[in-house]
Amino acid sequence: MDEAIRAEGLVKTFGPTRALDGLDLRVRTGEVHGFLGPNGAGKSTTLRVLLGLMRADAGTVSLLGGDLWREATALHRRLAYVPGDVTLWPNLSGGEAIDLLGRLRGGLDRRRRAELLDRFDLDPRLKGRSYSKGNRQKVALVAAFASDVELLLLDEPTSGLDPLMEEQFRELVREEQRRDGRTVLLSSHILSEVEALCERVTIIRDGRAVESGTLAEMRHLTRTIVQADLTPAADAAATAAGLAAIPGVHDLATAGGRVSFEADEGALTPALSRLAAVGVRGLVSTPPTLEELFLRHYDRSGASGATTGAGAATGAAAGGERAEAGR
Amino acid sequence: MTGLAGPRALTGTGVLTGVGVLARLALRRDRVLLPIWVYVIGILPVSFAVTFADLYPTAADRAEFARTSAGNATFMALYGPLSGSSLGELVVWRGGFIPVITGLISLLVVIRHTRTEEEAGRRELVGSTVVGRQAGLAAALVVTLAANLGLAVVTAAALSLRGLPVAGSVAAGLEYAAAGWIFAGVGAVAAQLTTSAGAARGIATVALAGSFAARVLGDHGGFTVPGGPGGSWEWLSWASPIGLVQRIGPYAATSGAERWWVLAVAAGLVAALVAAAVALSARRDLGAGLLPDRLGRAEAAPAFGSPLALTWRLHRGLLAGWLTGFALLGLVFGGVAAGVTDLVEDNPGLGDVFTRLGGRAGLIDAYLAAIMSILGMIAAGYAIQAVLRLRAEEAAGRAEPVLATAVSRPRWAASHLVFAALGPAAAMLLAGAVTGLVYGLTDGGVGRQTARGLGWAAAQLPAVALLAAIALALFGLLPRLWAMSWAVLAACLFIGLVGSGLNLSHWLLDLSPFTHTTHASGGSADPLPLASLCVLVLALAAVGLAGLRRRDIPTT
Ligand SMILES: Nc1ncnc2c1ncn2[C@@H]1O[C@H](COP(=O)(O)OP(=O)(O)OP(=O)(O)O)[C@@H](O)[C@H]1O
Ligand SMILES: [Mg+2]
Numbered sequence: 001m002d003e004a005i006r007a008e009g010l011v012k013t014f015g016p017t018r019a020l021d022g023l024d025l026r027v028r029t030g031e032v033h034g035f036l037g038p039n040g041a042g043k044s045t046t047l048r049v050l051l052g053l054m055r056a057d058a059g060t061v062s063l064l065g066g067d068l069w070r071e072a073t074a075l076h077r078r079l080a081y082v083p084g085d086v087t088l089w090p091n092l093s094g095g096e097a098i099d100l101l102g103r104l105r106g107g108l109d110r111r112r113r114a115e116l117l118d119r120f121d122l123d124p125r126l127k128g129r130s131y132s133k134g135n136r137q138k139v140a141l142v143a144a145f146a147s148d149v150e151l152l153l154l155d156e157p158t159s160g161l162d163p164l165m166e167e168q169f170r171e172l173v174r175e176e177q178r179r180d181g182r183t184v185l186l187s188s189h190i191l192s193e194v195e196a197l198c199e200r201v202t203i204i205r206d207g208r209a210v211e212s213g214t215l216a217e218m219r220h221l222t223r224t225i226v227q228a229d230l231t232p233a234a235d236a237a238a239t240a241a242g243l244a245a246i247p248g249v250h251d252l253a254t255a256g257g258r259v260s261f262e263a264d265e266g267a268l269t270p271a272l273s274r275l276a277a278v279g280v281r282g283l284v285s286t287p288p289t290l291e292e293l294f295l296r297h298y299d300r301s302g303a304s305g306a307t308t309g310a311g312a313a314t315g316a317a318a319g320g321e322r323a324e325a326g327r
Numbered sequence: 328m329t330g331l332a333g334p335r336a337l338t339g340t341g342v343l344t345g346v347g348v349l350a351r352l353a354l355r356r357d358r359v360l361l362p363i364w365v366y367v368i369g370i371l372p373v374s375f376a377v378t379f380a381d382l383y384p385t386a387a388d389r390a391e392f393a394r395t396s397a398g399n400a401t402f403m404a405l406y407g408p409l410s411g412s413s414l415g416e417l418v419v420w421r422g423g424f425i426p427v428i429t430g431l432i433s434l435l436v437v438i439r440h441t442r443t444e445e446e447a448g449r450r451e452l453v454g455s456t457v458v459g460r461q462a463g464l465a466a467a468l469v470v471t472l473a474a475n476l477g478l479a480v481v482t483a484a485a486l487s488l489r490g491l492p493v494a495g496s497v498a499a500g501l502e503y504a505a506a507g508w509i510f511a512g513v514g515a516v517a518a519q520l521t522t523s524a525g526a527a528r529g530i531a532t533v534a535l536a537g538s539f540a541a542r543v544l545g546d547h548g549g550f551t552v553p554g555g556p557g558g559s560w561e562w563l564s565w566a567s568p569i570g571l572v573q574r575i576g577p578y579a580a581t582s583g584a585e586r587w588w589v590l591a592v593a594a595g596l597v598a599a600l601v602a603a604a605v606a607l608s609a610r611r612d613l614g615a616g617l618l619p620d621r622l623g624r625a626e627a628a629p630a631f632g633s634p635l636a637l638t639w640r641l642h643r644g645l646l647a648g649w650l651t652g653f654a655l656l657g658l659v660f661g662g663v664a665a666g667v668t669d670l671v672e673d674n675p676g677l678g679d680v681f682t683r684l685g686g687r688a689g690l691i692d693a694y695l696a697a698i699m700s701i702l703g704m705i706a707a708g709y710a711i712q713a714v715l716r717l718r719a720e721e722a723a724g725r726a727e728p729v730l731a732t733a734v735s736r737p738r739w740a741a742s743h744l745v746f747a748a749l750g751p752a753a754a755m756l757l758a759g760a761v762t763g764l765v766y767g768l769t770d771g772g773v774g775r776q777t778a779r780g781l782g783w784a785a786a787q788l789p790a791v792a793l794l795a796a797i798a799l800a801l802f803g804l805l806p807r808l809w810a811m812s813w814a815v816l817a818a819c820l821f822i823g824l825v826g827s828g829l830n831l832s833h834w835l836l837d838l839s840p841f842t843h844t845t846h847a848s849g850g851s852a853d854p855l856p857l858a859s860l861c862v863l864v865l866a867l868a869a870v871g872l873a874g875l876r877r878r879d880i881p882t883t
Contacts, residue, residue: 051731054879073733081731087724090523092640093623096631103632104732125622129522140728153731 003062004029004151004183005050010059012045012207019045020056021207027185027200032177034198035187038298042207043187044084047155050185051081064151077106080144084155084187086136088128094139095124101143113146119168134160145172152176152184158193166193173197191294203297210297215290222293223250223262225286226271230257231279239278246270257281262292342609345458349466353440357470364432365474368425369481371825372499375418376489389417400663400690401697404543405824407573415495415578418486422499424824426506426569427539429478433471433507434514434531440467442518442527464608468515468601475507495578498585505572505593510535512600519607529648536652540659541567547663568596634734634742641716642746646753649709653702653754657761660698661780664691664766695762695783700841702758703787704820706751710795711812713747718802718809721881736876740799744868747795752788759784789860790840794819796867803874806882 005027012020019042027033037043048054050061052068052075061068066075088097102108117124120138131139137160144152158166170193176182177197188194194201195215203211211218230236240254248267253260263271275283354361383389393412396402402409406423410416441464444450450463479500486496510531517531518524545564564570575589630636717740720726729739763780767773798812805811822839836842843856 048727048879053727053730053881055877073735076731077733079731081728083724083727083731085724086728089637089641089725093625095625096623096627099627100631100637101728101732103627104634104729104734106733124625127621127623143728 002029003027004064005033005185006060006062007046007050008060010046010049010061011057012042012049012054013057019207020049020059023059023204023207024209024212025202026212027183029183030181031199032173032184032186032197034194034201035185035204036189036191036194036201036294036297037204041204043204044155045207046204047081047153047185047187050153051076051079078149079151079153080105080147080149081153082137082140082144082155082157084159086140088131088136088139090127090129092128093125094122094128094131094135097128097139098124098143098146102147105147105149107148108143108146109148113142116142116146116172119172120165132160134162134165137161138165141169141172145176150181150183152182154184155187156189157186158188158190170196191291195290203294205297211293218290218293220265222289223264223296224268225260225262225292226268226275227258227260227284227286228275228280229282230259230275231281232257234278239274242274243271246274342459342461343465345462346465346469349458349462350469353466353470356440357436361436361470361474365478366481368428368432368503369478369500370485371425372418372422372482373485373489374825375421376414376486376491379414379417379421383417386412389414393417400547401694403546404660404663404698405701407542407570408546410576410579413578415486415491415499418491419495419499419502419577422503423573425503426572427535429475429503429507430510430513430535430569431532433475433511434517434535435528436471436474437467437511437514438518438524438527438531440470441515442521443524446522446524461605461608464515464518464604468511471511471514472508475504475511478507479504492578494585498575498577498587501590502572502575502577505575505590505597506569508597509568509572509593509600512597512604515604516600516607519604519611526644529644533648533652535569536656538567538569540655542570542573543659543663545570568593571596634729634739635745637729638716638742638746641720642713642743642750645709645713646746646750649706649750649754650757653706653758654761656702656705657758657780658765660702660758661762661765664694664762664769691766695780698762699755699759699783699787700823700844702755702784703791703841703844704816704823706755706787707791707794707816707819709754710747710751710791711798711816713750714744714795714798714802715809715812716747717743717799718806721806722883724881726880730880736880737872740872740875744795744799747799748792751791751795755784755787755791756781786857787841787844789857789864790844792864793840793860793867796864796871799871800867800874801871803871803878806878 003026005025007023007025010020010023010025011018021042023042023046025035025046035043035046045054049056050063050068052072055069064075064078068075088094092100098113099108102113120142122135122138122142124139126135128136137157141157144154158169161169173184173186174197176184184197186194186198198215200214201212201218202209211221230239234257236254236257236259240252240259243249243259243261244252246263246267248264249271250262250264251260259275261271379389383392390412393409393416397409406420409420444463479497482500482503483493483497486499487493513534514527514531517527517534520530521527541563545560545562545567547560565574571589572593574586576586579585631640717726720729720743726739730736759780759782760777761780763777763783764773766780767776770776794812794816797815798809801809801812819839819841822836823841840860843860
């Protein structure tokens with residue numbers, strides 16, 4: 001079995017809201033898979049459907065080779081889940097909650113438990129209601145990582161953790177990665193975390209997967225930011241119009257003799273040829289960043305929007321009127 | 328909330344800053360329930376007036392009714408003593424349980440808008456805006472006190488319009504409101520003591536039950552156990568807030584006039600309670616209680632690894648509280664049982680009534696049947712509360728991590744339902760046994776009376792189970808409507824406490840399962856209704872569990 005998770009065409013509606021809208025997700029056995037998307041994109045809903053807590057209106061799910069609705073308890077023994085909002089029983093100590101969840105799953109490793117408590121610097125004797133948000137999160141993480149399971153489903157596991165603890169978490173995931181056959185599905189909003197840990201990522205938006213692949217593949221999807229100072233003889237307006245006609249050129253702006261734009265990988269060659277033809281005095285190009293790609297998908301306005309452009313083009317010429325690139 | 332919390336709406340910078348905003352927020356959240364209970368309870372006395380005027384049109388009829396009722400210990404326990412036979416006095420006497428209801432609702436409302444908010448973390452969200460630290464407590468109290476005042480106005484107006492003396496009508500309204508005010512204060516104090524709203528409700532409800540029990544004991548003149556302390560116990564009624572407000576004595580023709588000064592005593596009590604709550608609240612941190620949390624275990628006990636072990640931890644406090652409460656109620660009701668017949672036997676004019684009601688045994692039976700059906704309804708409240716722990720776990724997000732382990736949904740539900748089924752049953756049987764035992768001490772037949780008490784209690788269990796099953800069916804199928812289970816219980820209470828007084832038609836009375844169990848415990852009724860009750864319980868439970876297996880968790 002080489003796919004730990006395989007979901008196809010998942011649809012889930014809550015009354016008028018269409019939380020999942022034909023979502024496909026494939027996670028290979030042994031990989032750490034990043035799961036990204038803006039607020040309300042459907043990440044938590046997807047995880048709940050994968051766990052069999054929610055039933056999809058349409059689509060198929062296979063998890064660790066089994067069907068969640070029929071063999072839920074058997075499959076649940078082989079996985080651990082950290083929910084997005086960790087709430088603990090107010091009158092149970094953190095240690096008791098860790099042991100309870102571990103035992104309900106089928107047992108946990110005592111040595112590992114002690115080590116994790118130490119690494120996360122967590123006092124297990126406090127009552128559930130006395131923990132801070134980050135410490136509640138740690139309780140859930142210790143309960144999950146102290147179990148010997150094949151699959152970890154983590155819903156924004158580092159929200160509330162301080163940077164030191166976040167580093168501990170990354171180290172833990174790397175350790176899991178080194179062990180054979182351990183699969184982690186990591187939903188996150190933190191790009192650096194995903195870049196540091198994940199081999200492959202799926203980006204979802206409005207309940208659909210809009211991008212899925214390795215980080216290297218993703219980089220090819222990013223845009224290069226180009227800023228060119230044209231020679232005085234060149235006609236800036238005409239050049240801009242010509243550039244705008246190239247498919248894959250976005251967020252075009254001119255200010256005096258300066259033209260700036262963002263270009264998809266495929267649009268670079270034609271755009272640079274055109275610039276070379278009119279003559280260039282200076283050229284700055286900012287290499288593609290994943291951040292720009294993610295922001296583009298996070299931007300809910302639909303068009304390759306103004307906020308994306310502004311955020312990504314901070315290195316480009318400030319001021320000047322922006323011409324929306326025609327598509 | 329938009330539009331309410333704007334900084335412009337907030338004036339001043341004291342500890343009370345923002346009371347108006349928060350009070351309006353509370354009113355908005357309660358905009359449906361609050362008017363309903365103010366209105367329904369407010370006009371309840373008028374419905375009694377209508378019924379009494381219908382059933383006993385002449386003064387002679389009413390005098391005869393008062394003469395026989397004065398000797399009824401069940402009535403005495405439920406409503407309090409009857410002072411005279413004017414229409415107003417009969418109405419106020421029949422509404423003698425209304426102070427308990429206004430007290431209960433008031434304490435629940437205050438806790439709902441204080442500790443529940445804090446526990447859910449919403450107070451923090453509001454508290455970070457421009458809101459004084461006492462504003463939340465003050466807003467909850469203002470809303471509750473005002474609602475009770477509204478109820479007093481409705482009652483006074485409705486009774487006066489019905490033609491009853493105005494002074495007495497105003498006194499009746501203020502009696503109910505005063506009970507509400509006092510227990511609003513009790514709720515406010517309880518909300519400062521603990522970190523959990525559930526525990527605060529527990530403390531305040533125990534205080535209410537205690538003051539009801541003290542009133543019953545005081546009115547009955549105490550235990551009639553041989554060798555028990557003698558003398559008048561009436562001071563107990565005066566010491567009980569419920570007994571206190573009843574002693575305002577609306578329409579009191581015999582004593583000459585209403586005791587208005589009792590209202591001043593009640594107002595003093597309210598002021599003291601509110602001051603205590605404010606002082607406690609000023610001393611503690613947001614979210615913290617006065618009773619500090621102790622450290623727990625670093626590692627769970629070896630046996631702590633099953634859903635049942637978890638639910639034992641979650642339910643045991645509730646169970647202990649209810650068992651204690653029911654044992655005490657059994658003690659009180661059993662203690663006054665012997666007095667049931669004394670009241671009649673001491674009254675030579677009641678010989679005919681005595682024989683008509685079946686003599687000593689018949690009177691005791693009628694008394695026990697009434698008491699056990701009331702206890703049954705209270706136990707049903709416990710059963711619903713225990714079933715709804717499932718919903719609370721789900722809504723708080725604590726069901727998800729458990730169900731993501733090797734625990735199946737039916738097993739998870741069953742681990743809570745064990746307590747919902749056995750807890751109320753144990754409480755009922757305990758109360759029945761204690762009632763029988765204490766009565767047996769005076770009667771000489773301890774073993775026989777204990778067995779009888781157990782039997783009476785057991786007869787109520789199908790009805791208790793039915794309400795639990797309704798809550799389970801709602802939880803499984805229509806989880807958003809879980810609160811309807813309380814509405815069903817309220818309807819049963821209404822039918823049980825008020826229905827017979829209102830001359831409701833039979834089919835309406837028959838809607839409440841407690842009507843059937845009360846008949847059945849007489850021993851003469853046919854077993855069919857009981858059998859169908861049991862079938863209904865199983866069917867509803869099956870429907871609920873089937874719904875739970877299929878639905879989303881969590882459903883918000
Ligand atoms: N139980 C529910 N009832 C109704 N709507 C829901 C429910 N759960 C989720 N939704 C809706 O489904 C959509 C997806 O929500 P989901 O929680 O899966 O998003 P998410 O990607 O996890 O977002 P976030 O990053 O904020 O955690 C949202 O529009 C949300 O409002
Ligand atoms: Mg989420």
